Structure formats: C-alpha cells, structure tokens
Amino acid sequence: MKCLVINLDRSSDRLAHMRAEFGRIGVxxxxxxxxxxHSHPELEQQPQHPMYGPRQLSSSEIACLHSHRACWSILARGEARYGAIFEDDVVFSANASCLLADCGWIPADADIVKLETYFSKTIIQRMSISAGHGFSVSRLCKFHPGTGGYIISRQAARDLLEATERINLTADDLIFNPAFATWSSNAIYQLVPALCAQDQVLGDRALGMPSLLDHGRECKWLASGLMTKRRRPMTEKIRIEIGRVVEWIVDFCKLRRRTVIPLASPGPRD
Incomplete structure (x- = not known):
C-alpha cells in the first residue's frame, strides 16, 4: 500500500522521526x-465553511487541508484502490506493517479507515470485522478528531478534492465530523486498537513534538470570543444531562458503544 507522509520543508527533525518510525516497522x-x-498568510482570506461562524480558520489550519489535498491528488491519479496518509508526528504500533503491507483486510465498502486514536471518547458500532493480527474495524459513528493517520480509497480522495475545491474547513472536520456533509457520503471505519497516534497525545510516552497548528488556532478562537466561559443556567444543565441520557439510549438501541480507542503497543523505539 502506498504510504504518504506530509512534512514541512522546515521540519527536518520530524522527517527524521518518520524515517525512523517507518524504518522500525519496515515499510x-x-x-x-x-x-x-506561515509562508501563506493569504490563505486566511479564502472562503471557509459557514458552520464555523465567527471563528476564522488560521492559515496553518487551511494549509493543513491543502497538504492533505496534495495527498488526495496523488492517490486520485493512481491505480491503487487505497492509499495511506500520515502526518509527520505519528508513532506506530509495533505490528503496523502487518496492515500497511496490503489492503486485503479493508472492508469492501470502506471509503476511509481511521488508523489513529486521539484518546478521546467516540462511538463505534458494536459489530466489528476482524482485520487480523489482533486488529478489527468497526463503523465510526461520532466525531473522532485527528488526521494523523488514515486510509482512503481512490474514489473518496476524488470526492474530497471536489468537496474542497472552493471552500475550506479543517481536515479532520471534513473527514471525521458527522456535522459536515462529507461524512454521510462515506463509509468510515475505525481501526481497533489504533495503529498509530500523534506524539502530542502520548503523554509521558511523547517525544516532544507539539502540534504545529495549536498557536494559530487558539489565536483565532480567542479573537472570535468563543473561548469566553459563561455560566450555564440550571435549566440548560438539566437539558444537557437529559440529552446525554437520550443519546445513550439511542446508541444502545442502535448497537453502538462509547469508547476510547486504545493504541496497540508501540514497542521499543530508538
């Protein structure tokens, strides 16, 4: 399977990290x-999705989307049915090569398979399909952030290119957020346990590679006023709690489960 790694010219340290990671798993x-x-501040002037409202996307967030679009273009022009895309701060599980070596384990109807975990609660279907080597895949039912590692079909790559031809949104909203139209048009699966995770979410196991998007993103959030905390009235708190109970009942009836996707053991690192 073709594996693409997104890497900035100024991030030679991250490229060295990815060479070590791929070398470790032999892929x-x-x-x-x-x-x-940073080199294209004019990106902020491009049209963005109306669902963001007053929160303007940073140039780095839009640049990240365009970087993924570059990968989709490569895969859309290729002959392979699937390809894998990674950002340059991921850490692989020890047996990642077993799944990256071929695509025979991918469900026939899959458009996208999320390979990473962000260690945040999400919802997946209870029914799973074995991917072999201790992995399985389940349909993803709720937003699970991050585009550090995923497999995408050639057709889905073409569709996402078309969907983002004239408008910008964050890459993980585009692919993994049910609030956006592209979600419903794709069959999206989650790999369990995850095959990789971004270094920034690994806690005491992290190598010290923070997100390159956080500063610009936080500045835009502050400028929009959306980070200002407000005291919720009791009626709103009650309504939120009732909504959570209803969601739990719906998930149970639809054979879904709330979970934090674990990361398969990364194994020893140099």
Missing amino acids: AFERVVAVDG
Missing part, C-alpha cells in the same frame, strides 16, 4: 511537501 513511504501556513 517504505513517500514524502509529500506540506503547504506552509
């Missing part, structure tokens, strides 16, 4: 030069 990869938001 080849192709580097895709990332679009640098």
